[in-house]
Amino acid sequence: MLRLNIRQTQAEVAVRRISYTKLEAHATPAQLTSETKPARSNRGTTPIRIDIDSYPSRHSYGYDSHTDFAKEHGQQGFADVRKGTSEHTAQAWTNIDQAARPDSEAIPHMYKADIEQFAKQRRVIVAAHIPAPVFTVHPSEVVGTPEPAHLEQHVSAEPFAKTHYTPGKIETYLTQKAGVQQWTSEGRYDIMA
Numbered sequence: 512m513l514r515l516n517i518r519q520t521q522a523e524v525a526v527r528r529i530s531y532t533k534l535e536a537h538a539t540p541a542q543l544t545s546e547t548k549p550a551r552s553n554r555g556t557t558p559i560r561i562d563i564d565s566y567p568s569r570h571s572y573g574y575d576s577h578t579d580f581a582k583e584h585g586q587q588g589f590a591d592v593r594k595g596t597s598e599h600t601a602q603a604w605t606n607i608d609q610a611a612r613p614d615s616e617a618i619p620h621m622y623k624a625d626i627e628q629f630a631k632q633r634r635v636i637v638a639a640h641i642p643a644p645v646f647t648v649h650p651s652e653v654v655g656t657p658e659p660a661h662l663e664q665h666v667s668a669e670p671f672a673k674t675h676y677t678p679g680k681i682e683t684y685l686t687q688k689a690g691v692q693q694w695t696s697e698g699r700y701d702i703m704a
Contacts, residue, residue, distance in 0.1 A: 522689035531679030541668035550660035556651045565644040
């Protein structure tokens with residue numbers, strides 16, 4: 512004899528609960544930074560400067576600059592060269608004409624005349640006031656530009672607090688499906704646990 516076995520299962524639903532975490536809010540404090548530059552006077556005095564121009568007094572002693580020496584003696588040098596050249600030329604022609612004669616007294620007379628002329632030259636001594644050096648005093652001056660103090664401040668702040676929050680949730684899931692099973696057995700009922 513065949514028997515119809517039926518097994519029926521109900522659906523089982525499980526619930527899993529995840530709790531929420533507390534709201535954590537962290538506010539970042541504002542940070543103040545400042546840059547300070549102190550005031551500086553930047554002022555100072557220049558030293559007293561004294562310029563001494565001693566050239567006029569040195570010039571009276573005979574010291575000449577190249578420019579003054581060239582002005583006073585430049586043309587005179589050219590004239591002396593021309594004069595000396597013409598005198599030497601004249602003496603040379605006299606020596607040529609008179610030197611060959613045995614009784615000639617021209618050459619000794621010529622040299623004697625040169626020596627007498629040099630001895631008769633008058634020496635002139637000039638006594639003059641020696642000018643004093645020129646002193647120019649440049650007084651001390653206050654120079655420089657003061658720099659004012661400078662203070663610069665910066666504030667950095669976060670506009671919003673940093674929050675951390677995980678909400679709680681409930682999950683449902685099926686642990687066993689609902690179903691109906693049927694099978695046949697011979698001579699007896701099968702009991703399936």
